[in-house]
Amino acid sequence: MPDDHAVPVFAVADDLSGAAETAIALGMRGTRTLILATPHTAPHPHPHSADVLVLDLDTRTHTPDNAAHAITTALTHRRPGDRVFKKIDSLLRGNLAAEITALTRHGYGIALTPALPHAHRTVTAGVLHLAGTPLHTSDAWRAERATPPTSIAAALAPAPTHTLGLDLIRHPGTALADAFTHAAATGQILICDAETDRDLDAIARAATRAPLHLALAGSGGLAAALGRTRRAGTPPLGTPSPGTPSPGDQPAPTPPPLIVVGTAEPIATTQVARLTGYTVHSLHPDDLAAGPVPLPPLTTPTVLRVDPTAPLTPSHGRAIATGLALTVAALTTYQPPALVLIGGDTARRVLDALGVTTLHPLDQIHPGAVRSRTPSGTTVVTRPGSFGGPDSLVQIVRALHTPPPAAPSERPSP
Template sequence: MPFPSLAPRRDDRGARRVLALADDLSGAAETAVALGVPGRIVLGPASLDPHAYGEAVVTDLDCRRLPAADAARRVRGALRAVPSDVLVLKKADSLLRGNLAAETAACVDGAEGVVVAAALPALGRTVRDGVVHLDGVPLHTTDAWRAESTSPPPSISAALGDARTMLVPLDAVRGDALPALLHAAITAGHLPMCDAETDADLDLIARAALACGPDVRLTGTSGLAAAVGRLLRCPDGTSAATTAGQAAPAPAGERRQRPLLVVVGTADPSMPAQIAQLTERGARHISVNPDVLNSDVLNSDVLNPDVTSSGVPAPPRVPRSVDAVSGDVTVLSIDSGPGIRLGSAHRLVYALARLAADRAGDADLVLTGGETARRVLDALGVRHLTPLGQIHHGAVHARTPDGRHVVTRPGSFGGTDSLLRIATALRPDFPHLPTSHRKETSR
């Protein structure tokens, strides 16, 4: 569908406006803060009424789990009316998950060409000889796809499934002829895939790709988005917005402090330790049994809910045993102790998100997992976010139109202190709360 808010415009510095497309919300937020220019995160695929968004619009197309053809349609729809002087960046998952082949093909349609760069050096995710490596280990030999129903692809070329792909090796990326090489590849109808091991490599790729012409698009990770952002900085080298990588300012003092609800919608092995660091400092932990979600939420039409006049699904019934959010910090998660039945994880995340939204009140939110974050905000009727900064890589602090503070974070990002760092950034006095070790299980 057209994206009406992206009319051609250049600011006084001559900088190009940017449209970035992501397949989930945590990826969209990560991309927005990496770009580091004023803008909005739009919860698409439908766009809002046209108004000033700033220099960048980052849209969550919400298509990670859609069939490939449907995901491609969403990409084509978002690009249908975008003028050639708007720089288009298609966010790619750094682990090559999602509908990468279909979405890249859709991005190629109507463009002069597309340059692919899938490295994310900040997390040790590099590309050499066209193969993604995690801390030096080839992706396809790791367990990084343990939550996926298929095996990881052995190379980016295999993930793209496109005979037009052409490898641009590391020595070529770092050579003086890179702009000419990319231009020749695009002119010949190839899809250049660039090796990269450092942010400096991504800077070279972004600069060379943009030199190929205004209608050349980019596909890559938030690392590539950061490289694009560095090209859009002010002449004195400073960013036009909150610098990526810096913690966003804490909301304390801006207004009445709201409760803080942490919703854990990921099965990452580090989550129990992360939650424990919060409960040891006084957070309340509500662990919901999957059977409770199945019986009380999934069977109450949560997957086919009524829709309100605003287009937002109406809240379903929720377990009576889960109270509204109270106190300073509450953690809501799925109890994995009994085991989660194969194939039910997606449904449970949806149910957890709706439960969180129903009980959130006016709480500020920490949402782990892109799908969880999107489902919670959909249920709350949030249609766009203003990015404020980054607490750690991928943990993006944003604000809703009504002033609620939200931190989104991909499920696999951050160390064992990730949730504690986020809670501390939002609530500077949190580590000094008395220890209570409170944990409640809804059975």
């Protein structure tokens, strides 16, 4: 059996904010962690020195066939000895069935749970609950073109699945590890109940005792549990090294970032309203869907967002995100020291428009809000649209006044 404390991880995500969330969860101080934003048709040849490599396949809104093909192509870049982690959306959005089935076609058994306890997203009897409400009776899919599945098994249909209840997840013996080992040998898909971080830790620990043909599939919660298991006492990525200067010795604060909000989540309106000293440009989604929106030169701290009062057509989501990204790219005279990109599709479209294909994750400001750096030195914060409390953007702006520790991925090899 592998010792996952030393096993590198090859992870794939379907959007950029999820990829960043996964990278920061799995990384540890003193190791090399990279995020590659790769076209779904041609994954970038990955650097073999990365301890944790995360590919954003950008398949959230693609067809199921394209999503499955992206998984197949990505697996050709997996190194022998890698543990595979498939980042899935904690609300079960995207091409879940197609991507998980693609993994099983390549001989992988799957241990899967979208549970994310810190966001009150739990799995009981194979059903995803949001603060106790079943997903399919909530409004969490209000911006989607489909209806939410009634269970995780329904989301994976027609693939056969088996659900492991909390009694097995919490069993003190080897039954869970044995079930995972059997799944690795047979290509079985196991849906795991989980309500707490301790449940996720139990799943991650049992998975490390299974062969490498067991792939883990989960939200950032399961990625964090696998990261805790892998680190085994090693500090997480972003933890200051001994001798790090005190805040009073840090370089001067950077100017305010350019904040780009592309999510339709209602909480984002409150988050923007909590900011002080920012000029907010609310851009109509129909204008963005037609292309970049001309803006005057930006002379004050700025938020660009999709107008939250305008009606949204779900089928126009990609065009709106692309228009918002092109609007950012057109601001050639304004080069912010940092970008804050809210919404996974928005983040990917902006980086594509700016020609950025690689990120070095630095630290996590709050759950889901990940600070990274581009090869040219620009700081980029990504965050899923539904994450964070009312003061999320205030927290992010405040954190950007304190430079993070140097990323191990940016240090030259000895």
